[in-house]
Amino acid sequence: MKKLKLVMIGNGMAGVRTLEELIKIAPDLYDITVFGAEPHPNYNRILLSPVLAGEQTIAQIVLNPLAWYEDNGITLHLGKTVTRIDRVRRVVHAADGTQAPYDRLLIATGSTPFMLPVPGKELAGVIGYRDIADTEAMIDAATKYRHAVVIGGGLLGLEAANGLMLRGMKVTVVHIAPWLMERQLDDVAGNLLRQSLVDRGLDFLIGAQTEALLGDGPDGATGRVKAVRFKDGHEVPADLVVMAAGIRPNTALAESAGLHVQRGIVVTDTLQTVTDARVWAVGECAAHRGTAYGLVAPLFEQAKVCATHLAEFGIGRYLGSQVSTKLKVTGIDLFSAGDFMGGEGCDSIVLSDPQGGVYKKLVIKDDKLVGACLYGDTVDGSWYFKLLREGRSVSDIRDRLMFGESSLGDAGHQGQNKAAAMADADEVCGCNGVTKGTICKAIKDKGLFTLDDVRKHTKASASCGSCTGLVEQIIMATAGGDYSSAPRKKAMCGCTEHSHQDVREAIRKLKLLTIADTQRALSWRTPNGCSSCRPALNYYLISTWPKEARDDPQSRYINERSHANIQKDGTYSVIPRMWGGETTAAELRRIADVVDKYKIPTVKVTGGQRIDLLGVRKEDLVDVWKDIGMPSGHAYAKALRTVKTCVGSEWCRFGTQDSTQMGKDLERSLWRMYAPHKVKLAVSGCPRNCAESGIKDVGIIGVDSGWELYVGGNGGIKTEAGQFFCKVRTSGEVMEVSGAFLQLYREEGWYLERTVHWIARVGLDSIKQRVLDDVANRKALWERLQFALDGEPDPWFEHDKASVDTRQFIPLVPV
Amino acid sequence: MNDWIDICRIDDIPVLGARRVRRPAGTDVAIFRTESDRIFALLDRCPHKGGPLSQGIVFGEHVACPLHNWAIALEDGQARAPDVGCATRFSVRVEGGVVSLSAGELATLAIDGDALVGADPATARRMTAMVVSEEEDVSSCAQSQDPPRPKTIPIVAA
Numbered sequence: 001m002k003k004l005k006l007v008m009i010g011n012g013m014a015g016v017r018t019l020e021e022l023i024k025i026a027p028d029l030y031d032i033t034v035f036g037a038e039p040h041p042n043y044n045r046i047l048l049s050p051v052l053a054g055e056q057t058i059a060q061i062v063l064n065p066l067a068w069y070e071d072n073g074i075t076l077h078l079g080k081t082v083t084r085i086d087r088v089r090r091v092v093h094a095a096d097g098t099q100a101p102y103d104r105l106l107i108a109t110g111s112t113p114f115m116l117p118v119p120g121k122e123l124a125g126v127i128g129y130r131d132i133a134d135t136e137a138m139i140d141a142a143t144k145y146r147h148a149v150v151i152g153g154g155l156l157g158l159e160a161a162n163g164l165m166l167r168g169m170k171v172t173v174v175h176i177a178p179w180l181m182e183r184q185l186d187d188v189a190g191n192l193l194r195q196s197l198v199d200r201g202l203d204f205l206i207g208a209q210t211e212a213l214l215g216d217g218p219d220g221a222t223g224r225v226k227a228v229r230f231k232d233g234h235e236v237p238a239d240l241v242v243m244a245a246g247i248r249p250n251t252a253l254a255e256s257a258g259l260h261v262q263r264g265i266v267v268t269d270t271l272q273t274v275t276d277a278r279v280w281a282v283g284e285c286a287a288h289r290g291t292a293y294g295l296v297a298p299l300f301e302q303a304k305v306c307a308t309h310l311a312e313f314g315i316g317r318y319l320g321s322q323v324s325t326k327l328k329v330t331g332i333d334l335f336s337a338g339d340f341m342g343g344e345g346c347d348s349i350v351l352s353d354p355q356g357g358v359y360k361k362l363v364i365k366d367d368k369l370v371g372a373c374l375y376g377d378t379v380d381g382s383w384y385f386k387l388l389r390e391g392r393s394v395s396d397i398r399d400r401l402m403f404g405e406s407s408l409g410d411a412g413h414q415g416q417n418k419a420a421a422m423a424d425a426d427e428v429c430g431c432n433g434v435t436k437g438t439i440c441k442a443i444k445d446k447g448l449f450t451l452d453d454v455r456k457h458t459k460a461s462a463s464c465g466s467c468t469g470l471v472e473q474i475i476m477a478t479a480g481g482d483y484s485s486a487p488r489k490k491a492m493c494g495c496t497e498h499s500h501q502d503v504r505e506a507i508r509k510l511k512l513l514t515i516a517d518t519q520r521a522l523s524w525r526t527p528n529g530c531s532s533c534r535p536a537l538n539y540y541l542i543s544t545w546p547k548e549a550r551d552d553p554q555s556r557y558i559n560e561r562s563h564a565n566i567q568k569d570g571t572y573s574v575i576p577r578m579w580g581g582e583t584t585a586a587e588l589r590r591i592a593d594v595v596d597k598y599k600i601p602t603v604k605v606t607g608g609q610r611i612d613l614l615g616v617r618k619e620d621l622v623d624v625w626k627d628i629g630m631p632s633g634h635a636y637a638k639a640l641r642t643v644k645t646c647v648g649s650e651w652c653r654f655g656t657q658d659s660t661q662m663g664k665d666l667e668r669s670l671w672r673m674y675a676p677h678k679v680k681l682a683v684s685g686c687p688r689n690c691a692e693s694g695i696k697d698v699g700i701i702g703v704d705s706g707w708e709l710y711v712g713g714n715g716g717i718k719t720e721a722g723q724f725f726c727k728v729r730t731s732g733e734v735m736e737v738s739g740a741f742l743q744l745y746r747e748e749g750w751y752l753e754r755t756v757h758w759i760a761r762v763g764l765d766s767i768k769q770r771v772l773d774d775v776a777n778r779k780a781l782w783e784r785l786q787f788a789l790d791g792e793p794d795p796w797f798e799h800d801k802a803s804v805d806t807r808q809f810i811p812l813v814p815v
Numbered sequence: 816m817n818d819w820i821d822i823c824r825i826d827d828i829p830v831l832g833a834r835r836v837r838r839p840a841g842t843d844v845a846i847f848r849t850e851s852d853r854i855f856a857l858l859d860r861c862p863h864k865g866g867p868l869s870q871g872i873v874f875g876e877h878v879a880c881p882l883h884n885w886a887i888a889l890e891d892g893q894a895r896a897p898d899v900g901c902a903t904r905f906s907v908r909v910e911g912g913v914v915s916l917s918a919g920e921l922a923t924l925a926i927d928g929d930a931l932v933g934a935d936p937a938t939a940r941r942m943t944a945m946v947v948s949e950e951e952d953v954s955s956c957a958q959s960q961d962p963p964r965p966k967t968i969p970i971v972a973a
Contacts, residue, residue: 446897528831528875529874530877531871531874531886554831554832555872557881566870566882568864568865569865570866570870805832807827808829812822812827812835812836812837813837814822814837814838814918815820815821
């Protein structure tokens, strides 16, 4: 079959990433030709500033060496600017006469610096800051000249100024707005930034308006630039002028070819131009839903979507990105996102410590975080960005918001919050044992840009996620500024574009009863899902349609399929249920006998007041359950685990309530309850709280006049104290409120979302309203839970009813 | 190859599931059944940290290791990138609904790593520690496939 011809105009990061994605999925579909105006292969433009500052070399920032193009059979025209697209004959023409016919055309021409329209802008020594040539011109000028003026005090301008200063020039930054980086920072942060740059030796002219650039020729309008003159008549010497007053999408070529251009080349959600179905555009030159993105992460998302369509897979749509800015002007951490200025109807929470070099401002509107501006300490930037993106109510965490996500209970990285202060050998990710050095090396060697990439390759922050902030800082320092962006909607997994919420709603609305039907109805991309979506779908089905949807054991994780916890050596652990943590001599004797009979190597008391038998062979499980003769503890399941209790008023001289009985009653009415994640309860008989009710999904504390209920506590990765829910008088009310709360969680929670995260997502007030205020709703929830649990089997004994495939316990032996 | 030895009927393996095949010596072999009734066999040991692949979730033509969720291709035992590693592959024949493995392969392939599951648990744990500490797992595939064997011939059940 004759290959189709794909021509790409532009040889930058977004375009080449599209080709990489395309080659991965459809290596043989196209003959590819690339035109690049620059004489270099694709390089990391974000890292030009470190090159200018002398921290890296051009060779180090190359992303795709020439050999890559060759290996992939790509015809590469370097140093050739395309001047005309003939859409009728489907041929592109370069300035030197080179022609290339195409079947499909990909435009990735990026953007160009905006040159102020002032007299003298054509003089020698006046440049933009965009590419390797500009960078080399600056490096060269620094060896020959003394005075530099940078016009524009945004990120690019400040990086240029910083680099030129490090190369020995006397640099003045001219900025027309009242403070630096006014599009990312508020006035306070902007002035802090200016002060610290002044301390390093930069000069600033804030609010100055450039009138003309003066040349050293006899008429002052020719030759090389020698000075900048401002509207007020004042002049400063300048042997080099760098224009960094913004960028414009590079669309002239597209426009001349008759493509619709408005703020960029207008493209659809599949990155196809609206004018010509054979022409596609990605990157800074493309305008998607009115926005031309300038950060790497959204461009790479575009690249991925575009590639699937070029590959004729026709899947995926680009729905736009929300972006935040995290910036690095050597040694100064800045973060901003959203509406960081505030204004009418907004409140601001501000922390200002000029001496310590830290300033944080959070802007809140209608109980939602709408903007953040951080200076000096940005470790919580990604958390704020997440809150902002999700638009969830922050009323319940308002008092803690300023102190960040890591203010409480994070573990695993020695309490570090500044990656720059860590040594290469320091562990960043305590779950997976990943050091800072390993992450840096992977980023450099494998050309990683996004948090997802780094997670896939190094596993750093891929387990508990508490070191995400650190990992992001490392990516920023190593790969360059702008990895942080996120799709507007997070897909459940790679098999679908639907979110957990979409899927839950569809299952309810369309009354879907099987995984296959759900996948069909929602156009799953894979034939039967993956190990991450299938367990979620199975849970959604059985929790939404109890007694109707059938449990699919093959879509359950091994622990829930074998009803025991797999251990690192492939053996299992068995934890029988002990109601409320109470046991008897007879039970203990049976357990002891089982341990002897099956030679179980380890017996351990768990944190949930039960006994764990570790190292049981799979083929012994059924017999072990039978011999112990106690119900399944569901210690292996996303389900009700334990109800931990203290001894309470029955024995304790301080006890005010019979907490043990309350715990046993709760456990008996809630056991066999599957949930989005594990669920733990505790009941204490007095406020001394010996059962640790404060860190349970539902924690109950007896007081003299009744019971207090706390919800959303968690003693895991991140310690979360439960929030006060309500106070009730009777044990019957405890039962009904706890059950209704948990049923709401079962119906609404996303798979693997603990109660604390569910509460954070939907808001405690909303839950209180539906469980406490609305009595009829509470009773309905409680009834639905009882209906779902009624007659549920004990999987250790009722194998058929619980869909336990007992063949798994018997190994096959060749005959 | 004419040393096929019958293991079970295709219906003895759950759809999108697996069974373990015990060997007189060496780690178990896992046999998998996909949704379209293709049958594959791999050494029941993940190249990452030795997890029993037979216990994983089968999806498409992959299995997710139950320990750390590595995705292993059933066809060739290769871990999905960026993870690197390979589980030893065994030839499979399906004829008249009966699944057979090669007696020769069962007796010789990947015998070095002793059975973890099924051994006395204390010993098994010691051995796990050994396997993990020796970094031979990534290359074990190449070693065990020498000399080259004919490709698996999956035949859809009658």
